[in-house]
Amino acid sequence: MTVLVLGDQLTRRHGPLSEGSPDVLMVEATAFATRHAYHPHKLTLVFSAMRHFRDELRDTGHSVDYRQTETFAEGVETHLADHPGDELVVMDPPSHRGAERLHDVVESAGGSLDVVQNDLFLVTPAAFDDWFDGESGDSDYTHEEFYRWQRRETGYLMDGDDPEGGEWNLDDQNQESADPERAFPDPPRYDPDETTREVLDWVEDTFDGSYDTDEKGGAWADPEPFCWPVTREQALDALADFCEHRLAGFGPYQDAMLDGEWSLDHLLLSPAINLGLLHPREVVERAIETSRGRDDVPLNSIEGFVRQLVGWREFMRQTYRREMPELATANLLDAPHDLPEFYWTGETDMHCLSDVVESVRKRGYTHHIPRLMLLSNFALTYGVEPTRINEWFHAAYVDAFHWVTTPNVIGMGVFGTDVLTTKPYAASANYIDGMSDYCSGCEYAKTKTTGENACPFNALYWDFLGRHEESLRSNDRIGPVYGHWDRKDDEEREEIHDRADEIRTLAESGDL
Numbered sequence: 335m336t337v338l339v340l341g342d343q344l345t346r347r348h349g350p351l352s353e354g355s356p357d358v359l360m361v362e363a364t365a366f367a368t369r370h371a372y373h374p375h376k377l378t379l380v381f382s383a384m385r386h387f388r389d390e391l392r393d394t395g396h397s398v399d400y401r402q403t404e405t406f407a408e409g410v411e412t413h414l415a416d417h418p419g420d421e422l423v424v425m426d427p428p429s430h431r432g433a434e435r436l437h438d439v440v441e442s443a444g445g446s447l448d449v450v451q452n453d454l455f456l457v458t459p460a461a462f463d464d465w466f467d468g469e470s471g472d473s474d475y476t477h478e479e480f481y482r483w484q485r486r487e488t489g490y491l492m493d494g495d496d497p498e499g500g501e502w503n504l505d506d507q508n509q510e511s512a513d514p515e516r517a518f519p520d521p522p523r524y525d526p527d528e529t530t531r532e533v534l535d536w537v538e539d540t541f542d543g544s545y546d547t548d549e550k551g552g553a554w555a556d557p558e559p560f561c562w563p564v565t566r567e568q569a570l571d572a573l574a575d576f577c578e579h580r581l582a583g584f585g586p587y588q589d590a591m592l593d594g595e596w597s598l599d600h601l602l603l604s605p606a607i608n609l610g611l612l613h614p615r616e617v618v619e620r621a622i623e624t625s626r627g628r629d630d631v632p633l634n635s636i637e638g639f640v641r642q643l644v645g646w647r648e649f650m651r652q653t654y655r656r657e658m659p660e661l662a663t664a665n666l667l668d669a670p671h672d673l674p675e676f677y678w679t680g681e682t683d684m685h686c687l688s689d690v691v692e693s694v695r696k697r698g699y700t701h702h703i704p705r706l707m708l709l710s711n712f713a714l715t716y717g718v719e720p721t722r723i724n725e726w727f728h729a730a731y732v733d734a735f736h737w738v739t740t741p742n743v744i745g746m747g748v749f750g751t752d753v754l755t756t757k758p759y760a761a762s763a764n765y766i767d768g769m770s771d772y773c774s775g776c777e778y779a780k781t782k783t784t785g786e787n788a789c790p791f792n793a794l795y796w797d798f799l800g801r802h803e804e805s806l807r808s809n810d811r812i813g814p815v816y817g818h819w820d821r822k823d824d825e826e827r828e829e830i831h832d833r834a835d836e837i838r839t840l841a842e843s844g845d846l
């Protein structure tokens with residue numbers, strides 16, 4: 335029997351490898367990397383982490399057949415040609431139809447495949463389905479209910495049957511704007527070793543922009559030096575650094591954005607967790623343990639942290655599993671537009687978007703609020719077709735996998751479906767100005783909706799509400815905003831729609 339280790343299952347501590355199986359097959363397939371115009375740091379991260387894991391396994395006595403092939407199927411076929419009739423075992427991949435595709439590949443090459451439970455998540459599909467079909471008693475996905483159930487199941491931050499501190503969710507204490515003068519600690523950087531340097535050179539030579547897609551291949555030129563953890567040892571070091579230096583401030587400033595400040599007090603370990611280098615349980619438990627021993631870690635920091643990993647991350651995985659394949663192509667609002675070019679280049683006078691795209695270009699990362707309230711919010715109100723923005727996130731972010739981006743972007747970001755959020759996250763410059771220092775350095779005027787230099791977010795926001803009045807006015811959560819829309823006369827509304835059209839024209843021509 336051979337354990338098939340996929341690129342996002344790099345663990346010896348969970349799954350079949352934890353049971354002592356000595357033989358391993360890993361396939362490094364180039365074709366996967368050409369499906370989208372992936373950020374070079376993302377490709378480097380995945381391939382370097384795989385090669386480091388291969389070496390770690392060999393150092394600990396495993397026999398690793400590491401195949402470097404064009405397609406994944408080729409890697410499996412050549413392995414089976416050398417090991418006829420081999421029985422493979424693999425953890426269930428979270429991607430839609432992943433297990434079925436693996437069965438097809440292995441069985442058509444003459445092998446057999448046993449797909450076992452994926453132990454890299456806290457909640458199993460069966461447990462989620464039992465809860466959803468039984469206890470939730472609700473036909474909608476409700477994160478809050480799921481999260482409370484998980485707190486009870488895990489016992490994290492519980493005081494008997496009640497949440498510590500008396501409240502389940504301290505989200506309203508996670509929204510302080512940050513002082514631009516506040517010094518945030520620099521996160522650790524992990525300079526490339528020889529293995530990573532080899533991958534970096536290979537990625538640069540192999541994926542030079544000649545992607546076989548209609549995306550903007552090569553757009554990610556000149557990122558900053560690669561710094562992501564690629565081994566478990568590095569990831570554990572980064573976790574310790576977060577707990578010591580950033581956990582305390584994580585809560586209050588979780589939603590804050592600052593010009594030129596990419597890391598703030600965030601964990602920055604979603605790439606390592608999504609690759610399997612760290613288990614979410616050990617990350618959460620380490621943070622809780624830290625908070626127990628320190629007076630300076632407020633409850634809103636540790637609760638917000640637990641909510642992200644125990645609640646939201648698991649909820650996204652299960653939502654994706656249940657709602658695919660419809661979720662991937664959902665377009666509830668019939669949004670028709672292509673993604674503006676500046677998502678690739680960062681070339682726009684909108685200071686907020688220019689800064690966050692620059693951060694993505696440099697290192698394939700921003701925290702969740704720029705993703706939701708800048709990049710997705712703009713796409714939502716502009717009317718970008720959901721699959722376009724989902725593909726962009728998938729290609730651009732180092733922690734993005736299809737199961738991660740699809741519910742987050744299509745479901746929550748651009749309201750392609752209402753199965754997991756009851757309202758679109760549309761916002762004007764007012765929100766962005768409240769949560770950041772971007773507007774003071776911007777050529778656009780945050781208080782203007784129409785006219786010269788009016789902030790594009792404002793006209794797009796009202797235009798969005800106007801265009802979707804029929805479906806959104808009755809929405810409990812966003813409906814009350816229509817009181818403001820009602821106070822605008824026909825002339826004002828026409829000016830708003832004209833300005834929104836102008837913004838789309840300017841974006842298409844690269845002049846926004």
Ligand code: SF4
Nearest residue numbers: 684686763773776789
């Ligand atoms: S004025 Fe508008 S475009 Fe400029 S930074 Fe503020 S929200 Fe962004």
